[in-house]
Amino acid sequence: MQSLRERLAKIAGANVPVLIQGESGTGKDIIARMIHAASPWKTGPWVKVNCPAIPGTLLESELFGYEKGAFTGAFGTKPGRVEMAHRGTLFLDEISELDMSLQSKLLQLLQDGQFCRIGAQEDKKVEVRVVCATNRKLEEEIANGTFRADLFYRINVVNLRMPSLRERASDIPDLVAYFLEYYNRKFNSRAKPLSAELMNAFQKYRWPGNVRELENLMKRYVILGTEESISGDLRPQEPDFFSADISVDGPISLKKITRQAVHELERKIILKVLQHHHWNRKQAARALNISYRALLYKIRDAGLPSNRAARRSQDDDMTQTVAAD
Ligand SMILES: Nc1ncnc2c1ncn2[C@@H]1O[C@H](COP(=O)(O)OP(=O)(O)O)[C@@H](O)[C@H]1O
Ligand SMILES: [Mg+2]
Numbered sequence: 001m002q003s004l005r006e007r008l009a010k011i012a013g014a015n016v017p018v019l020i021q022g023e024s025g026t027g028k029d030i031i032a033r034m035i036h037a038a039s040p041w042k043t044g045p046w047v048k049v050n051c052p053a054i055p056g057t058l059l060e061s062e063l064f065g066y067e068k069g070a071f072t073g074a075f076g077t078k079p080g081r082v083e084m085a086h087r088g089t090l091f092l093d094e095i096s097e098l099d100m101s102l103q104s105k106l107l108q109l110l111q112d113g114q115f116c117r118i119g120a121q122e123d124k125k126v127e128v129r130v131v132c133a134t135n136r137k138l139e140e141e142i143a144n145g146t147f148r149a150d151l152f153y154r155i156n157v158v159n160l161r162m163p164s165l166r167e168r169a170s171d172i173p174d175l176v177a178y179f180l181e182y183y184n185r186k187f188n189s190r191a192k193p194l195s196a197e198l199m200n201a202f203q204k205y206r207w208p209g210n211v212r213e214l215e216n217l218m219k220r221y222v223i224l225g226t227e228e229s230i231s232g233d234l235r236p237q238e239p240d241f242f243s244a245d246i247s248v249d250g251p252i253s254l255k256k257i258t259r260q261a262v263h264e265l266e267r268k269i270i271l272k273v274l275q276h277h278h279w280n281r282k283q284a285a286r287a288l289n290i291s292y293r294a295l296l297y298k299i300r301d302a303g304l305p306s307n308r309a310a311r312r313s314q315d316d317d318m319t320q321t322v323a324a325d
Pocket of ligand 1: 025027028
């Protein structure tokens with residue numbers, strides 16, 4: 001995190017696009033705000049667009065605005081967020097969710113600072129610092145054909161990769177102390193520091209929701225006041241059957257392990273093929289050389305979402321249960 005901050009200080013002053021990559025809850029929003037706050041445009045506007053939160057058809061008019069009569073219902077003109085960010089920072093969160101046509105409009109904006117309101121005759125020019133964030137691997141999205149490679153190179157002039165919390169487990173005690181003090185003050189509580197056992201469990205836990213999950217756990221601890229109220233949430237780490245350090249201390253059921261490993265491998269492959277075929281299950285079944293019915297069964301069996309929309313809402317559910325606020 002320190003080297004990340006050092007890089008941030010260096011790049012904040014130059015008007016170059018920044019791409020922040022990292023799992024959900026690692027602090028991408030915070031870093032984007034810090035870039036703005038450390039930039040020469042800090043007194044200018046800070047405009048955040050959460051791409052997946054705005055339905056596809058509305059996103060273009062939200063971003064680029066429209067002229068009167070551009071479409072039914074466009075009774076007046078409306079500037080988009082791109083324009084509102086003039087001489088400030090435009091933060092595009094979850095950039096991988098932009099569809100191809102918006103990706104090319106964004107590419108134009110990054111190339112020459114120009115864009116066009118929907119229904120307008122002429123291009124407009126703006127000066128904006130563009131910061132993008134994503135929790136997906138854009139390289140994979142490019143390989144899948146859902147993200148433009150040329151746009152990727154444009155937004156990726158500077159890349160900041162946020163480490164996951166499990167990669168920086170040594171920061172956990174500091175974060176715990178910070179959230180304890182913060183929420184004790186906020187809720188006027190006097191929750192005690194965590195026991196050594198629980199802190200130990202914290203450092204072994206995987207934290208799929210990263211700092212956001214830790215923050216919410218600490219918030220609940222401060223409100224409910226007992227360690228029991230949160231210790232149950234630290235689900236044990238999923239065993240990794242492919243790693244060499246499977247514990248062989250106790251008795252092992254080879255049959256069970258093999259079955260689970262085959263299941264897990266199947267799940268991974270099916271997910272990958274589904275993503276590759278944009279969740280078209282007929283095509284995926286053909287690619288996997290199994291029947292459509294068999295695929296549907298396996299999808300249900302593996303607990304995979306049945307289509308792209310469900311996948312999104314499952315992702316959202318996951319961040320919501322983790323966020324819980
Ligand atoms: N270093 C940190 N110190 C304090 N709080 C943090 C830190 N990093 C993240 N958080 C908190 O964790 C939550 C998730 O951070 P956020 O920037 O929204 O993550 P992301 O955008 O990567 O999903 C927020 O509530 C944020 O305040
Ligand atoms: Mg975010």
